[in-house]
Amino acid sequence: MLQYLALAAILFAIGIFGVLTRRNAVGILMSLELMFNAANINLVAFNKYIGAAGLTGQIFAIFVVVIAAAEAVVGLAIVLLLYRNWQGIDVDQMNIMKW
Amino acid sequence: MNILSYIIFFPILGFLAILFMPKARPNAVRWTAAFFSFVPMILSFYLTYDYYINYSSSSAMAFVEGPFNWISAINVHYFLGADGISVPMIFLTGLLSFISIIYASFIFFLLLETGMMGVFSALDFFLFYVFWEVMLVPMYFLIGIWGGPRKEYAAIKFFLYTLFGSIFMLVSILILYFTSEPHTLNMIELIQTAPALTHSLQLFCFVFFFIAFAIKVPVWPFHTWLPDAHVEAPTAVSVILAGVLLKMGTYGMLRVSWPMFPQAVRYFSIPIAILGLVGIIYGALVSMAQTDLKKLVAYSSVSHMGYCLLALGAFSSVTAMTGCMFQMVSHGLITGALFLMVGMLYDRAHTREIAAFGGLGVKIPVFTGLMVLFSMASLGLPGMSGFVSEFMVFIGSFGSFKLITIFAVIGVVLTAGYILRMVQRMFLGEFNLAKWGGLTEINLREILTLVPLAILTIFIGVYPSPLSNMMKATLENIVNLMAR
Amino acid sequence: MEAESSQLVFYLLSFIIVIAAICVVTLKNIFHSALFLILVLFGVAGIYILLNAEFLAAVQVLIYVGAVSVLIIFAIMLTSHLTSRKIKQSNEQVTLAVFICAGFLLASLASIANTVWRITDRPMPEHNTLTIGKLLMNDYVLPFEIVSVVLLAALIGAIVLARKEGT
Amino acid sequence: MTGSNLRILIPEVFLFLSALFIFAYDLGIKRKNPRQIGYIALAGIAITGILLIFFHGGILYHGMFSSDSLSVFFKIIFLGSAFMAIGASFEIASEKIRNHRGEYYGLILLSTVGMMFLSSANELLTLYVGLELTTIPLYVLVAYYKDDKLSVEAGLKYLIVGAFSSAILLYGLSLLYGMTGSTYLVGIKINLSVIFLTYGKIGPGLILAMVMIIAGIGFKLALVPFHMWAPDVYQGAPTPITGFLSVGSKAAGVIAFSRIFVNGLIAFSTDVMKPLDWGIIVAILASAAMIIGNITALRQRNIKRMLAYSSIAQIGYVMVGMVAASTMGVAAVGYYMFIYLFANMGAFTIATIFNDKTGSDDIVNYAGLSKSSPFFAACMTIFLLSLAGIPPLGGFVAKYLVFAAGIQAGYTWLVILALLTAVVSLYYYANIIKMMYFSPETPAQPIKPSLLARLILLIAVAGIIFWGVFPGTILNFATETAKVFAF
């Protein structure tokens, strides 16, 4: 089981890296998907090895997939707004408010 | 009979009433404010009289109300009562509040009065703390709105400084609450149980309470808010500030710290007395350097309240404690009057620079006479209250601290020094006709505000035993509690 | 034997997922990143199958590929004039990010390795798709309903935001 | 299976239906009267509140949804904050939100539905889904001024950081599930102790899980250091939404936190289980929140940013009650949030109105407000003083309770720190009061808020004063909620 967890951790870390470094808003959203997937791997792995009696983990994962999609939808809508307002989606530009 | 509750909450009614009054009629506001502080004053007089006649023989709380459940979840009760140390303070508060409102009818005074009266009669720690803090806000507004050129600085400094002090009190209150079994905030019960705390915890709580009270007093070196607040505050506010608010610190010590932490007081008695001594000398010396009359009076408060602390250091002497109480009352009367007079002068001359005046005795003899009277009272002239209190402080504390008291006596000379120097530079000497020719003598209203203070000052100085008897039983009880 | 082969498959899939994920977060061309993301998602679906979650794998492929195709469209649409240029796609905190990610990885791997896991040897039930369906309609009907509201909210929100106003 | 108990879902369902009705109504009736929809939303909230009185108590789906006193208490807070946010929105609805007014109100209601579900959730999945339902409409609402760069930027920041935190939270939740094999908090609690009793240890995975969950919920709470988004988002978002974020959304975080930690992980609240305890972590974060929040607020010139930092600090105080993990602590947290609802929503309502009338969020522009609009200034003063914790206002009792709980739990250092920072906080609160009252300037024209806004302000003021002086009712209720947790 640990190998799955390790995979999830690595994937999660890569996702974090993406969120931290991607300048492109869509890129950040993609990285977020990686993180959600990593968590899902965890859930499903646990479901198999620990919570075998039920399917809670898998069901959890299904919900996560749906929610991730919902967030992606809203996220893309906001990205669209960004594009309208800034003519670009480089998040480095989104720094009017600071300090 | 809920006389204490009436005294406390009547002013609030006035505040609310005035809030809903049309602003266009200042006279109506003035009369309403006067009325709503007049009634508590009369009640406080009655209370004092009643206490003196009927209750002063025992140390038990009189006029007790409660304890009624207030916030049952945290054992907070509505619990009021008055004894020999609170009754004189209530009297003083009632009198000075009315005088201040007569002098300048700021409606925030009514809120302030509620807070002050509440502090002096609360017997539940929560209630005590609430009233303690409640005063800050109206005071903040009073200084901030109507104050002098640096009012904003002074107001926030006062607010932050005293709040800073009181948070330590809150921590201690909570510790006391949780260490008592069963948990209680009842001061009377805590006085019985608190000395059973471990030594270190007692010291801890004591120090925390002390910081809170010391800032209010103000004890050197926590005094720096005071000159700023006083100088910037409008006259009537200074009166209340000096007359009542400063007394809360020493009142708190007498009511809370001393009976609850006798071991800690014993442990710290010498440092306390030294702080008092430093306050006396330091305050007097710094007063001497002042060029602003109001600042001079303000710093003299530091000096005078030092006597209280010195007396409190001599915890085992009833005489010292009585001296402390006397000093509180007398300082309230005298400094209140002095601030009033400074204000009256300022209203006319628009300056408080001592050097700007000279020889005013020629032009405004009545004012000068009263000023000299209160100055003399301030420097502890026999026949006036200041002398009795200082003398008793000395006698009481000499038993415990010989050397410290001897040094403290030097304060008497220093006080005479700066007071006389002030009187001489302002009222004696050559009169500058060109500059102050238009100065007017004080009017009847102003005289009437001062006369009660003068009469009381002299009365206490000449015939102190009523006041002394009023608080004797209570103070003896405190001293006995201290022996635990 | 079966176990060994599944191990092999796992490592293969893992390798693909990790490499693809790294590509997703580092490639300069956002379009390529998106394609690699699809690869990752397929890989994860494979992992799900390994973990006896066939239904989830199907959901993964259906929804994610749907969602990600939208992402790709967006990516192309919004960055068409950027992708052609060779510009940095990552910002200035890369090294710090690497450090923190490494820290996270180390910490989490160490934690996971030292933690007590109560691994049961009971086998997974077969045909769990049916069970999942039943569960969703019974025990998990409440979150199911909530998630439907989430979707509704997301849709309405997206429409509100995305719509161009009267101009 | 527990069909008879389905009635406890009625308030949530009704609120959801009101939202749907608003969407439909807005489509059908073409916004002749912009206020109409607002009133419908207010009515929906009010009726939901009434329904809540009749339909509560009981559990559904093995405790997945439990309508206990704790949840009811927080639901009242959510509904209150939604009510006040919508009330305040009237001021901006006519000017700034020309289109999609219905969606605006509907999304607020949907978010509130999410909070209500969240507050009842005793199971990780429901909790997570409820949290998402709370958050996703807010992403949209924050960016609702679509042509305003600030608002969009705020939306982006909120979305990215929010989704990021959501993923982190999910990772933590998955670990928690993996360690215990259960998503029910009761199961988690039991299984963890079983593991500990069986194996003699649990392992650092729990730390990983706890920190990840704290980080995830910390986003909702704007708890330092997960607060970085808050000032920007608060500044950019429409002001009523900012208020809603700072109260409703925070309260949602608070209840999620208390459900997971104070209920599920209660065994790990003290250092008995060192290093697996979360108490010290939260205490550190709380102190950081109080310090950073209060100090950074000192020099803010924008009232919304200032209130953002202030609310960052406020959550630090709440967390002091939380780390106490006791009956008193939970009661204190509940009471705190209740008063905070009035004070903070009130302050934001005033900021909304002020911005609407003057177009400015700068504190400098509040100068002399007491002369032109005394009522307005007086209300603001009371809100600020309550936030600062000055008696006899509610904020004082709230702080008192929180600190009492802290002292009781032995966190004396934390309480002293909290008190010290409270003194600091007074400075910036008083700064606004100073502007309003002490400044010699006189603004050109008085600000005349609408009747509804006045009413809301009056209710908030009355609530702060009344429940400050007589905290008994609310406090008893809050103490009652603590019985949900078995301490």
Place this chain on the structure above:
Amino acid sequence: MLENTYLIPFYPLLAFVAILFFTRWKERLSSYISIGMVLIALVHSLFVLAAMLSRHGLPMEKAIPFITHPSLHLELGMYIDPLTAVMLMIVTIVSSCVQIYSIGYMHGDPRYSRYFSYLSLFTFSMLGLVIANNFFMLFIFWELVGLTSYLLIGFWFEKKSAADAGKKAFITTRIGDLGFIIGILILAAYAGTLNYQQVFEKVASGVLAPGIITLAGIFIFCGAVGKSAQFPLHVWLPDAMEGPTPVSALIHAATMVAAGVYLVARAMSLFVGSAEASTAIAVIGVITSLMAATIALVQNDIKRILAYSTVSQLGYMIMALGLYGADTALGHHSPGFVAGTFHLMTHAFFKALLFLGAGSVIHAVHTNDIQDMGGLSKKMKITATTFFIASLSIAGIFPLSGFWSKDEIVATTAGHPVFMFLALTIAFMTAFYMFRLCFLAFTGKPRVQEKYDHAHESPNTMTWPLMFLAFLSIGAGWVGLPWLSHGFSSFVYHEQIHHSEPSYILMLASTVVALSGIGLAYMIYYKQRFSADALAEKFKPLHTLLYNKYYIDEFYNIVIIQPLLKFTDFLWWFDAHIIDGLVNFVGWLIIKWADIKQWFDQYIVDGAVNGMGYACMAGARLFRYLQNGSLQFYTLIVIGSAVGLIIYRVTSRGFIYYLLGASIMVLIRSIIRTSGMEKASTETNVQD
């Protein structure tokens, strides 16, 4: 009448109140009320004296409680014994004379009524002081006396010198009172009471340790030092001459300054318990006396001469009392007590007369400088005559009153050769400077003609008191004639009657000394055999020293007052800057922290992201536009701190590494950014 002695102080008090509140606007009436009341007091005092005589000096005491405490009982009361009765007489007589005299002297003064109210208040205080039965009450009136003397000295407060003098008097005496209070505190602490008789009983019974008695005695004596203008606190008295002359007569000759002597006499039972304290008193007394006498030799201001003379005479009395205490403590007999008190009485009369006479002169010529006078005896017969009588009396010429009392003092020194020598020296000098004054002022040619022309005899209200006092100056001493059954000493005594046998040798010696002093003055200033100026020139350093009063004022100014004022200024600075500064600094620090944080955000955080060199760059704005990924920085913080917390809880050492690593990263980042600036900027250009 004896039982009602306590009423005596109240007569003048009544006058004070009446004048202050009711008759202030009617000047004549005010003065009449004042005088009437003091006369009533005088009559009452006479009755008291008579009653006292009739009961052979049996004391009586009466008291009411002031404050009652278990540890301390303070009371207000009266204690009447012969000493009290005599003091009452002295005070009321001198006061009456002075008040009557003042009618003329103060005529036309704008604050005429107030002057009389002050005089009444002073008389009240002085009488209260006299009848007190305990140290506490004594102290109360002691201070009130100080206050009224302040008011009276500074009566012409428009004159800066007068106001200054009043202040100086008050403060200087208060310094003495400091010791007095401490003495009282010691008594209260160790004896537990402040009542005279109870304290004395404890002293006599040996309850109090000798050390305590010495300490208490010396401290109480400090009060007397201040009030009686003894060295080193004598500096206020000469300055106090700025007040109206009758005031000088009343306060600084007859009554207030005598209060110190009275205190020593009153507390004699205490001092006899300690030879050390008594000796100290005697030494102080003689030093004062000698010093003041030498100063008086060269002064030119008529009132100052008299002032120094007063100081000198008071020192004389103090010395006598001190010697008595010392002798009695050692078991010897001594006439010192009687001598001191006797001289107190006679001195009161002739010194009052001298001052009033001086006032008469000043009234006439409007100058204080005796060098500007001369030949006034022709124009002012009564004044001149009475002045001469008083001078003879003070010089100790038989049979004037001064002779008898002075003689007793000299007799007291019999066992102490040094004291005796000094006493005689002082007597010589006294005679010399008094007659120097007389001759310069009243005889010879007028030195300033216009002043002389202007001079005239004073009105009757002024001359009558002069004559009455002259009569007393002559005859008051006769009550103590050794041959008339020792009238005074058998009435006023301490513990036991002690009559000193008249020592004719001593009488002769002192008369010779006095006469030679007069003779020398006669030679120099009347006959002008020697030139005074030449003498002054010859002993110039000494003359300068004396003329400048040993530079004591200057010494105090330089060593005490100026440093003190400097110190207060420093403290004020200290308070405003250091203590307050500390408070403000903390506040400033907190606020600054916000700034620092902002600065941190602006430069460090940005810098970490943007590169430190951003501030140095010319195209900083452009660069900033490109960078500041604040959003991602937020996420960085979120995950970074989460990871930090995890590591912190898992392994504390790892946490340190983590922190270290993170900070190194930030550092490296900044360095890289600084060096890699150009690349970044080119990239910017590409994008644009």
